[in-house]
Amino acid sequence: MEHTFEHEASHIGYEYREITVPSELSSLCLDSYPCFGWEQDPNHEKISIPSGQHHVGGRSGQKSGTILYFRRNRSLCNRTELTRLQRNFDSCIAELQALERSKTTSAMIAALTVALIGCAFMAGATFAVTADPPIIWLTILLAIPGFIGWIVPYFLYQKLVHKKTAEIEPLMENKYDEIEALCEKGSRLIH
Known part of the structure; x- marks a missing residue:
């Protein structure tokens, strides 16, 4: 068989x-x-x-x-042109990631700076209260901005992120439109 x-x-x-x-x-x-x-x-x-x-x-x-x-x-077919379009797409994705990161970067720096300044005031208040003799009026004077420096960063962070997000949204939408145009060109080359 x-x-x-x-x-x-x-x-x-x-x-x-x-x-x-x-x-x-x-x-x-x-x-x-x-x-x-x-x-x-x-x-x-x-x-x-x-x-x-x-x-x-x-x-x-x-x-x-x-x-x-x-x-x-x-x-x-058209592999070279498709590769070029794909590289443009990859750079758009990288730019989207960078824009996303930039929403929080400056807000985080500002909030940490204010918190650090608040810590410096609290350190001054601590040294004033542990001095011999304790300087109570200076302790109170330094503790108030210290506590404010500990409370404000949360609200500052939220406000700056919101502001930056409003700035960046149109840029992100433009990137999404650019991605859509690249995909349409690539799709036409394949079919």
């Missing part, structure tokens, strides 16, 4: 890519990368990284993220 097998000699060569993105941007990347010829690698599942762990291309202590795995046919 003889078996005959029909074997198609159609090998597809793939190039592979692994990216690490914040969890809030993983859906955007999963939806956008197919526009540049990439498909999710069926041999890997996306991996969620808990906050504070080391991960590919990242630093310890970062927010949680997701590692995404993609593959793309090496013989894809």
